[in-house]
Each structure stands twice: as C-alpha cells, then as structure tokens.
Amino acid sequence: MLAGVLLVQRAPSLPPAWLAVPVLVTAVAIWFRAGVWRPFGALLAGLALASLHGAYALSLQWPAERGAGSGWVQGRVVGLPDRSPDAWRFAFRVEAGEGQAAALAGRLLRVSWFADHDPGQRLPEVEAGSRWRLNLRWRAPTGLANPGGFDLERRAVEQRIAALAQVQGASAQAILQEQGRGLDAWRERQARHIAQATGMPSERFVRALALGDTRALDDRDWEILRVTGLTHLIAISGFHVGLAAGFGALLARLAWWLAPGLGRHWPRPLASAAAALAVAAAYTALAGCALPTVRTLLMIAVLALARLSRRGSGPATGLSLALLAILLADPLAVLAPGFWLSFAGVAWLLWCLPGREGRHPLRGLVWAQVVATAGLSPLTVWFFRQASLAGPLANLAGIPWISLVVVPAALSGLLLAPLHEGAAGWAWRVAAAAMELLWQLLERVAQWPAAFVWLPEPDLAGLALALAGAFWLTLPRGVPGKPLALLLWLPMLWPRQDLPAAGEVDIVQFDVGQGLAVLVRTQRHALLYDAGPAPSRGLDTGEAVVLPALRAMGMRRLDMLVLSHGDNDHAGGAAAVRRGLPVARVLAPRGWAHGGMAPCLAGERWHWDGVDFDWLHPPLHLPYLRNDSSCVLRIRASGRQALLPGDIGRQVEARLARHADIGSDLLLVPHHGSDSSSSLDFLAAVRPRLALLSAGRDNRFGFPKPVVLGRYARYGVGLLDSAGHGSLRIRLGPAGVEVRERFRLDRPRYWRHAGGGYAIGGPPEPDR
Structure with missing residues (x-):
C-alpha cells in the first residue's frame, strides 16, 4: 500500500475521481481475498486512496487562475498564533464569508496581520481558539520553485491549506466575536504560566517540550539544533510520546502493586496497556495533535488494542499496522519528512537491535545511536541536503538528558499546576535549569x-544506493566486505552534476518573486548577479531561496557577487548569501558600493574557463542613479553572447545601442518587464533569440506590461519567465542556446502550479 501511495506522489497529474473510485472498490475486493493477488490489491488501494485525497486537497484550494480575492470572513484561530514585533501569523478556519469569501467556508487559511495597516496603533491580541470577523485579501497557495527550496505548494496540499491571506484595513475594523477557548487556548495559557514561573531564558525550551510551543525559538536556536542534530527532540516528538506511554504503564503497574485486589476485576497487563494509551493520547493533545505525535499515538494504539483484545503483536507487526493506519487515515502524510524519519528510525532499530539485549546499557545506547545515524543519514541528506557530523555525539548526551530529565520535569509542572502553582513553578525551573546546562554544551559543539x-x-538512485550501503553496514559481524559498503554512499555524497565544459557557461535565473537573482557558472567559477529581495516583512529570499539553491547545486564558494544596484529587490538578500557562503569579491555601482565592495566599471573585463566577461555600464564618472546605474554584464562563450542589464531604462539602453556591440543570443529582460525599459531600439540592437523574465506572480506593479510583451513578440523572441516556469537554467556554448531546465515543467508534481507565464514562441531549439 505504501508503494501505491508513493507512486501517486511522483505523478505529474492525478487520475479523475470517476476512475479512482471503482479502482478503490476493486482493490478492496482483491485485498480481502487470500492469495497471491492480495499485495496487488493493497497496491491498487494505495494508488486510488492517495489519488482521491490529493484531488480533495487540491479542490479545497483557491484557484490560481482567479487571482487574488477579498472580502469579509468570520472564523476561528486554529493552533497557536505566532507574534513578531509587527505582525501576527496564524491558521484560520473560515466558518462563513461574504461575497467571494463564501467559497472559503469550512476551509483553512494561513493569515498574516501586519501592523503597518494601522499606523500609530498596536495590533490587537490574537488568542488561540478565538473567533474573529476579518476583512481579508487572499490568493492561491503558490510558492517559489527552485532546486533545494521549500515547496510551499506541497506543504499546502499536505496540510489542506486553501489560501494564503492577509488582513486588510485598520485594526479597528476587525471584530473579536469570542475569546479564546478549547485546547489550544489552554495550551497558550499554560505557555504564559511557564514563562512567568521560570523567568529564565531557557523557558522557551520548556514550553516547546511540554506543550509543543516553539514560537519563542529564534533562528539561532534552530541553527544550533540543526548543527547538533537535535531538532527532532525539541517540541513534542514521537519519542517523547512513547516515553509518556511508558510512564502511564508504570503508573498502572504501581497502582496494581499497591492494590493487588484490582487484578480480580481487570488484569494488570490490560490496565497497563489502557493507561499507556490514555497518557499518550493526552500528551499528543498537548502538542496540538502534531503529525509526528499522532503517528506515534497510532503505533501505541495498535499495540495497546492488540493487548486489550488478547492478541499477540510483536514490535514489527505493531510498526506495520501503525503505518497502515496512517496511510488509511491520511495517505498524504508521506509528503512530510517526519513520516519517513520516524518510521524508518524505528524500523532500523527493530532490524538491528534484536539479540543484543544482553549488552551493557551504555553499549546498547551507543549502538542504537550508531544504527540510527547510519540508517537515517541518507534520508536526512535527501530531505534536507545536510549532515550533522557532531550529531551522533550530541545525541548521546542530548537524548537521555532531554527525555529523562527535562521532559519529566516539564510534564510534572503541568500535572502540578492545577494542584499547587508553587510546586509547578519549581518543576518548570528544574526543567529550565537542566536545559540551560545542555544548551551551553550544544553552543560549544x-x-x-x-x-x-x-x-x-x-x-533517487543515489538515495537507494546509500540505503543499501547502510543496510550492508548493519548486517551481522560475519558478513564480509563491509568497508566496501561505504562506496555505495559516494553517489549520494558526490552526486553527478551537469556542469558546463570549458568554453560553456550556464545562466540560472532563480525564482525569487518580484526581484532578481542569477547564477553565472563556468567550468570552475561562479558569479552571482543579484541576490533577490529581503523586505522588512516577509521572506528573505537570499536566506530562503538563493542560498539553499546554491548549496543544492554544490556551490561551496562564490568567486564574485555582483549587486547590479542598491534596490532591495536586487540587493536585499546579499547579506544572507555572504553569511552562508565565502565570497571572493563583491562588486556594485560606484556611489552605492560600500563595506569593501569594488565598483563595476565599463571597460573592465576578465576571462574564466574559456568564457569572456566585460562590463558595459556604468562609466567611470556617472553618479549613482539607482536603476540607471545598474551594472550591465556581457558574457561571451563559444561565439554566443548573453546580456545582463539589471534595471536600466531607455536612456541607458539607447546609449548602449549606439556605442556597444550588444547583439546577444540571450537577454535578461530589463527591469522585470517595465514599460520604462525594453525599448524597440534596444531590442532591435540586441535581437535576442531567448529572453528571461524575472517577475513575481500577480505583482502589484503589473509587470510585465502588456505593451512590453508585444515588443518581444514583434521581434519573435522566445520568452521564459520565473513566475510560470520556476527557476530556469540556460547553457551557452558550441550547441547554441540550450534550455537545460524549467523547474516546474521538468520536475512536475500534481500539486505544483506548472506552466502559465509568457512563453511567446516557446524556447528556441539548440543550433545544430
């Protein structure tokens, strides 16, 4: 069944529901018949069920072709709202709406509420579980599409998010209809009690471990946890749910030991199973029923119900039944990395640890860590493209300390809070102090x-080989050739990359929304032309898009970072890129260049790996004029030419057309398709075969302007845009202009909004 579900997640589109329903009925009929065809029935069931869930998740979403919508809605805040200095962000379940918003009734939105709509006034407090009437503007949950980047559209399908919304109008127009109530409101109140009772900086970890509230953890905290491989232990994890279940079973055993007469009414093993399930369910509720905890709860429920029904069930059977229960309840859970890490981690331990019961406890702990590291490292690299070399050692100290000291103290505080606030505060302070000791060690590591x-x-082939190598390494001692298993990891650690040869150059335009970031890569050198926007609110694309994409492409350093000019949509992400990668040189226009930046000056040229580069603009004595001072780069490779003009306007275009050889095979559309650029005289001088356009989907400037698109159509220019195609990779070389990748079209998934854009005439065929 898992195989069937996975096949659907790799599909570019979903089958129609009228086909999936009869397939599901047929699959169930085959599945419940004994015989060799039963696995085939499970496979078909996985295919059909995943297709139906995927189609339903997509049907909930606001259609991208309808553009943005707006209107009044009323509904309830779901989960714990996240507060930043100037904004609230929270999930919102719509109960009713007016006008266009009526179509959102019953659906889940991700809402942002910014303070700048109401200057001089503070945003109201948004409590978990509260009901509001809000004036919203929303759009389809579409994201940016880049190698190594976060897939917002996949997350929206996984969590059934219908739209991304923003509160519009003054705060006084929003109406609070009901104060917070329910489990989430209780979690928020307890989080405030923990913060008040401890008064220690490390109370943020106590809130995370006791309630699953990670809102107080900042970027530095997550970076340290990522480096030390302990991210999975912060917030309520599946391991902690299992620990809580064991605590519940021990309480039942203690009660039956103190009152043996209870055994005449209910056997102790059955009571222990019921208590374990009850405590695990309560702890899962504290975490807001987060997916990792629900998976563990299902696993515990399967084992407990087997015990209560007096049926034998080993750990492997329990794991299999829990996996089946998850797939039946929500087959789209396979889209979450945590699904694979949790089930694979347990499976590796079940495979490797039986027969080692006689080991010393410390040796057993070390061996379990070795097994988990070897088995889960390929999956970690696959999902996150990172490996924590200090993780195994940090986990040896962190797992027992957090799980056996910090978590019990934090939970004791929750149990004592209704009885005695002072005792609860003491327990939380113990948990915070214990976490502070560990945190000091982790910061040093x-x-x-x-x-x-x-x-x-x-x-995918590299992942499969690495998993096979991990399996080989964990086989019994007598199996020969174990050192050779390490060779199977090489394709994953050093994957094959389609690099340009000498005399060729790759030009990669990243999808950064309304901004620009272009990687120019030769055989052994790399230049980044602009780094995307980093607005005061919202996404820093340098940190969230450009840097992950560079790392996914194997970049360890940049030979040159060029900031074409100082506008935020071009230079905003530069700080994040410089923090994340070594940069040999940084260039920018004279008059704006600062902090060790060198000026880009017309006439300067250099040569990398058989490719020529030179600056065409700005000249030496030109004052800084923002867009018109953009660094204009000309690239020549094997007789082919590319032009990167930044945001220059018509006057600079006219000067270049008169005084420079700007005829090019590839052109980066100036100023995102603004009518102030791409003049007819400029296009007549450049005569590009292909143009790349970087503009945000449905951006507020209305770029690209229709009149500009008409000019490119007049000259028969093939036009590819990042909004419709995601990141684009073009190669210039002896074969001409080759379109090597259009991310959305070449990596299709059924949840990915592909196509669209402004492909006038389509991409050109390579020269023969």
Whole structure:
C-alpha cells in the first residue's frame, strides 16, 4: 500500500475521481481475498486512496487562475498564533464569508496581520481558539520553485491549506466575536504560566517540550539544533510520546502493586496497556495533535488494542499496522519528512537491535545511536541536503538528558499546576535549569567548524544506493566486505552534476518573486548577479531561496557577487548569501558600493574557463542613479553572447545601442518587464533569440506590461519567465542556446502550479 501511495506522489497529474473510485472498490475486493493477488490489491488501494485525497486537497484550494480575492470572513484561530514585533501569523478556519469569501467556508487559511495597516496603533491580541470577523485579501497557495527550496505548494496540499491571506484595513475594523477557548487556548495559557514561573531564558525550551510551543525559538536556536542534530527532540516528538506511554504503564503497574485486589476485576497487563494509551493520547493533545505525535499515538494504539483484545503483536507487526493506519487515515502524510524519519528510525532499530539485549546499557545506547545515524543519514541528506557530523555525539548526551530529565520535569509542572502553582513553578525551573546546562554544551559543539556540512542535491538512485550501503553496514559481524559498503554512499555524497565544459557557461535565473537573482557558472567559477529581495516583512529570499539553491547545486564558494544596484529587490538578500557562503569579491555601482565592495566599471573585463566577461555600464564618472546605474554584464562563450542589464531604462539602453556591440543570443529582460525599459531600439540592437523574465506572480506593479510583451513578440523572441516556469537554467556554448531546465515543467508534481507565464514562441531549439 505504501508503494501505491508513493507512486501517486511522483505523478505529474492525478487520475479523475470517476476512475479512482471503482479502482478503490476493486482493490478492496482483491485485498480481502487470500492469495497471491492480495499485495496487488493493497497496491491498487494505495494508488486510488492517495489519488482521491490529493484531488480533495487540491479542490479545497483557491484557484490560481482567479487571482487574488477579498472580502469579509468570520472564523476561528486554529493552533497557536505566532507574534513578531509587527505582525501576527496564524491558521484560520473560515466558518462563513461574504461575497467571494463564501467559497472559503469550512476551509483553512494561513493569515498574516501586519501592523503597518494601522499606523500609530498596536495590533490587537490574537488568542488561540478565538473567533474573529476579518476583512481579508487572499490568493492561491503558490510558492517559489527552485532546486533545494521549500515547496510551499506541497506543504499546502499536505496540510489542506486553501489560501494564503492577509488582513486588510485598520485594526479597528476587525471584530473579536469570542475569546479564546478549547485546547489550544489552554495550551497558550499554560505557555504564559511557564514563562512567568521560570523567568529564565531557557523557558522557551520548556514550553516547546511540554506543550509543543516553539514560537519563542529564534533562528539561532534552530541553527544550533540543526548543527547538533537535535531538532527532532525539541517540541513534542514521537519519542517523547512513547516515553509518556511508558510512564502511564508504570503508573498502572504501581497502582496494581499497591492494590493487588484490582487484578480480580481487570488484569494488570490490560490496565497497563489502557493507561499507556490514555497518557499518550493526552500528551499528543498537548502538542496540538502534531503529525509526528499522532503517528506515534497510532503505533501505541495498535499495540495497546492488540493487548486489550488478547492478541499477540510483536514490535514489527505493531510498526506495520501503525503505518497502515496512517496511510488509511491520511495517505498524504508521506509528503512530510517526519513520516519517513520516524518510521524508518524505528524500523532500523527493530532490524538491528534484536539479540543484543544482553549488552551493557551504555553499549546498547551507543549502538542504537550508531544504527540510527547510519540508517537515517541518507534520508536526512535527501530531505534536507545536510549532515550533522557532531550529531551522533550530541545525541548521546542530548537524548537521555532531554527525555529523562527535562521532559519529566516539564510534564510534572503541568500535572502540578492545577494542584499547587508553587510546586509547578519549581518543576518548570528544574526543567529550565537542566536545559540551560545542555544548551551551553550544544553552543560549544555548534562552534566546531566541521560540525555540520551542506551537500548537493542527490538523486533517487543515489538515495537507494546509500540505503543499501547502510543496510550492508548493519548486517551481522560475519558478513564480509563491509568497508566496501561505504562506496555505495559516494553517489549520494558526490552526486553527478551537469556542469558546463570549458568554453560553456550556464545562466540560472532563480525564482525569487518580484526581484532578481542569477547564477553565472563556468567550468570552475561562479558569479552571482543579484541576490533577490529581503523586505522588512516577509521572506528573505537570499536566506530562503538563493542560498539553499546554491548549496543544492554544490556551490561551496562564490568567486564574485555582483549587486547590479542598491534596490532591495536586487540587493536585499546579499547579506544572507555572504553569511552562508565565502565570497571572493563583491562588486556594485560606484556611489552605492560600500563595506569593501569594488565598483563595476565599463571597460573592465576578465576571462574564466574559456568564457569572456566585460562590463558595459556604468562609466567611470556617472553618479549613482539607482536603476540607471545598474551594472550591465556581457558574457561571451563559444561565439554566443548573453546580456545582463539589471534595471536600466531607455536612456541607458539607447546609449548602449549606439556605442556597444550588444547583439546577444540571450537577454535578461530589463527591469522585470517595465514599460520604462525594453525599448524597440534596444531590442532591435540586441535581437535576442531567448529572453528571461524575472517577475513575481500577480505583482502589484503589473509587470510585465502588456505593451512590453508585444515588443518581444514583434521581434519573435522566445520568452521564459520565473513566475510560470520556476527557476530556469540556460547553457551557452558550441550547441547554441540550450534550455537545460524549467523547474516546474521538468520536475512536475500534481500539486505544483506548472506552466502559465509568457512563453511567446516557446524556447528556441539548440543550433545544430
């Protein structure tokens, strides 16, 4: 069944529901018949069920072709709202709406509420579980599409998010209809009690471990946890749910030991199973029923129900039944990395640890860590393209300390809170102090230069070989050739990359929304032309898009970072890129260049790996004029030419057309398709075969302007845009202009909004 579900997640489109329903009925009929065809029935059931869930998740979403919508809605805040200095962000379940918003009734939105709509006034408090009437503007949950980047559209399908919304109008127009109530409101109140009772900086970890509230953890905290490989232990994890279940079973055993007469009414093993399930369910509720905890709860429920029904069930059977229960309840859970890490981790331990019961406990703990590291490292690289070299050692100290000291103290505080606030505060302070001791150690480990490495994006074959190598390494001692198993990891650690040869150049335009970031890569050198936007609110694309994409492509350093001019949509992400990668030189226009940046000056040229580069603009004595001071780069490779003009306007275009050889095979559309650029005289001088356009989907400037698109159509220019195609990779070389990748079209998934854009005439065929 898992195989069937996975096949659907790799599909570019879903079968129609009228076909999936009869297939599901047929699959169930085959499945419940004994015989060799039963696995085939499970496979078909997985295919049909995953198709139906995927189609339903997509049907909930606001259609992208309808553009943005707006209107009044009323509904309830779901989960714990996240507060930043100038905004609220929260999930919102719509109960009713007016006008266009009526179509959102019953659906889940991700809402942002910014303070700048109401200058001089503070945003109201948004409590978990509260009901509001809000004036919203929303759009389809479409994201950016880049190698190594976060897939917002996949997350929206996985969590059934219908739209991304923003509160519009003044705060006074929003109406609070009901104060917070329910489980989430209780979790938020307890989080405030923990913060008030401890008064220690490490209380943020106590809130995370006791309630699953990670809102107080900042970027530095997550970086240290990532470097030390302990991210899975912060917030309520599946391991902690299992620990809580064991605590419940021990309480039942203690009660039956103190009152043996209870055994005449209910056997102790059955009572222990029921208590374990009840405590695990309560702890899962504290975490807001997060997916990792629900998976563990299902596993515990399967084992407990087997015990209560007096049926034998070993750990492997329990794991299999829990997996089946998850797939039946929500087959789209396979889209979450945590699904694979949790089930694979348990499976590796079940495979490797039986027969080692006689080991010393410390040796058993070390061996379990070795097994988990070897087995889960390929999956970690696949999902996150990173490996924590310090993780195994940090986990040896972190797992027992957090799970056996910090978590019990934090939970004791929750149990004592209704009885005695002072005792609860004491328990929470113990948990915070214990976490502070561990955190000091983790901060030192994170400073180790070799503690953490980024790896290129692997392919599926590399993952399969690495998993086979891990399986080989964990076989019994007598199996020969174990050192050779390490060779199977090489395709994942050093994947094959389609690099340009000498005399060729790759030009990669990243999808950064309304901004620009272009990688120029030769055989051994790399230049980044602009780094995307980093607005005061919202996404820093340098950190969230450009840097992950560079790492996924195997970049360890940049030979040159060019900031064409100082506008935020071009230079905003530069700080994040410079923090994340070594940069040999940074260039920018004279008059704006600062902090060790060198000026880009017309006439300067250099040569990399058989490819020529030179600056055409700005000249030496030109004052800084923002867009019109953009650094204009000309690239020549094997008789082919590309032009990167930044945001220059018509006057600079006219000067270049008169005084420079700007005829090019590839052109980066100036100023995102603004009518102030791409003049007819300029296009007549360049005569590009292909143009690349970087503009945000449904951006507020209305770029590209229809009149500009008409000019490119007039000259028969093939036009590819990042909004419709995602990141684009073009190669210039002896074969001409080759379109090597259009991310959305070449990596299709049924949840990915592919196509669209402004492909006038389509991409050109390579020269023969």
